[in-house]
Amino acid sequence: MYFPPFTSSLLIAARCLALTSLLGGVVACGNAEKPKAVSPAEVENPVKESDLTTVVITADAEKRLGIKTVAITTDNVQATREVGGEIQAVPGQAVTIVAPVQGTLRGGASLTAGQRVRQGQTLYSLVPLPPERDLLTLDQGITQARTQLQVAQARLQRAEELLADRAGSVRARDDARADVALAQRALADARARQGAMNGNTNGGQALPIKAPLSGVVQRVSVAPGSVVTANTVLVELAALNKVWVRVPLFVGDLHRVGKDQSVTVRPLNGGATRQARAVEAHLLSASAGTGTPGAGAADVFYELDNTDEAFRPGERVAVDVTLSSGNSATGGTATTAALTIPAAALLYDASGGQWVYVRTKPLQYTRQRVEVQRAVGNQVVVSRGVQAGAEVVTDGAAELFGTEFGGSH
Template sequence: MKISTCYPLIALLMAGCGGTKSPKPSSHSKPPATVMQISNEMQLASVTLTEQAERRLGISTAAVKRQPVETRRPYPGIVVVPPQNLTMLMAPMAGTLRYAGSPAVGASVRQGEPIFSVVPMLVENYALGPTQEMGLKSTRLTLKQNEDAILTRINNAKVEVEASLIDLKRAEQLFKEQVGSRKRVDDAKARAQLGQEVLDSANRELATVRQITRQDTTPTASPMTQAAPMSGTISKIQVASGQAVSAGQPVLELSNLQHLWLRVRIPQAEAAEIQREETARVGSTEAVPVRGAPTGDQLTSSLDLYYAVENGRLNPDQRVEVSLPLKGSQQQLLVPTASILYDIHGGSWVYLRKKPQQFERARVQVEFSTEGGQSVLTQGPKVGSTVVVHGAAELFGIEFGND
């Protein structure tokens, strides 16, 4: 009897402990991004995002447009030192040259730093022989010719400075009246500064020549020291220490490398296509055109144009590629440079917004990029199409990172 009464209790306990399991909640939430499978290799996959995923990626777009763009053409160029930035130190009198230190080409010197001294060669009874007299007359004639040539350069430089200051004043007035551009003011300032540097260099050369001319021809026992007339870099050494020199003989050349020129050689047949009044470019650095008659080479039928540039990493005789502006402008297809992606083979692509939250990759052909963050396309989507700017790289990763 006791055993039979236990069965209902055991059955009741088993029923309470062995209830049916609650089913797991099935999660069928939509993934943040899906990539449409393609049926053949000629099709491009499209990426579809959820509204929340698009907000997280910070997708921003821009319209493809067609606008007039300044066209440029690359030409070979070489870095040269402007003539006004070169100063030749000459022996102030005849004698034996002694350097103050151990100068070397490429060494820097400061203005006023002693460079060399000349110890005069004494002649008995201070009398010059016939050979010395003839050499002295020849030196004086050469110095006189140099002085006349420098005076001509000074007069031309003064005219150039006056003209550049007038242009600068006009450009500033037009900019103040909101008619001219800031770029024109900057170009006018650069030309005025360049003209002033030419004038200062010519005045320094004139002072050196006149100092030599005023020297007493009677030999003395006191050596004469020549200091650096400007801060710069030694570019040439023409006389060795201990060598005999005559009055006015070139000894050493100093170069100011802070401001350099670009000599750009172009074919004469293309000279009419160049916009010479506009700035050239070396990479991202702008170069201001130098006024004056261009030089040329008749054998190669080429023309040399000159542009002034602030020295950053350039060195004299360095060969560079210079981008010159062409006359006129052409209607070009433009997209933001940030919207362009490149694959491992060098192909360029953009993502187009086809529908809300749906994007499709399209191939483009880039010709060049402008300073304003735009790229010119020779092949690309139609005008008015919407390309992805911010978030394009993320779409690229979603497309090719999806299994």
């Protein structure tokens, strides 16, 4: 079909206008705002931890609680190296008890690991068993002994009947009685051996297994009633009045450990303020050859007085090793600068967190979380959480803690 030139121009313009409208709609859809994401939970009026731990009291309350503060200072404290150690039994003070002969165990039902025993205490009773070659013939032996007894009793009865008819002699009757007695003894012994196999002595002798020293049961290897062979391990004991502490040290620190210096041993869960165990002992050994090859560490041993049995062999402990200056000319103990606070200022929450109260304003105290590195006498070294110059509460810290959580009135 033919269109005039002006008509074609109009059609082209209309098509362009429609296409422009369509593109504009697409662009408009692309620029439409996305809906905001809805949070699954919202916290209204969030409060910082520092705002939750601020206590404001009156002057009368401060006086009544007896609050005293001290300024945190940077002091020179002894240079120590905190390392992990392991408690070990003193060689020769740990014994392994074995069965002397083959037999059946009796007693020992109450023996458990960690139980204390005294020297000479009977731990087990061992009923000896006959050799293995005899165990195979136990039933045959009983049958044979029973048959011999029956034969001897028949002979005795026959001898008594002949004697009553004046056809026998008194001597024959007495010999028959002796044979019956021997047969009865043989049958009783055979039954006793079989009873020993089942753990019954039937009045027989049992060997007592006694503790050779006073100490603590380390391990129980057998149960009562078990049949054991000779040299079977029964129980392991360790004397704990003295123990060794194995301390792996970097070989570069060995020359800084003096033979007359002591170390401080602490339980891993004891915290820095728990009363630590000061080990006043000479250095037992220090040799790079006692460490792990290639590890660059050497095992150093200290002896610990453990009369109260607070530490057990195998227990992991924290050990603070005091280091000297390493200069043989000057000698002395090396020191290092550190932030220290009185141990009385340190508080623990129910989760084991460490806190102190810092006076931020007059009559205002803020509880701040701190991280304690170690204890030095009545002071504790703080690695972070507070700054030098801040005033921490010593007397009355526990009372503030109770006031904050409603435990004090």
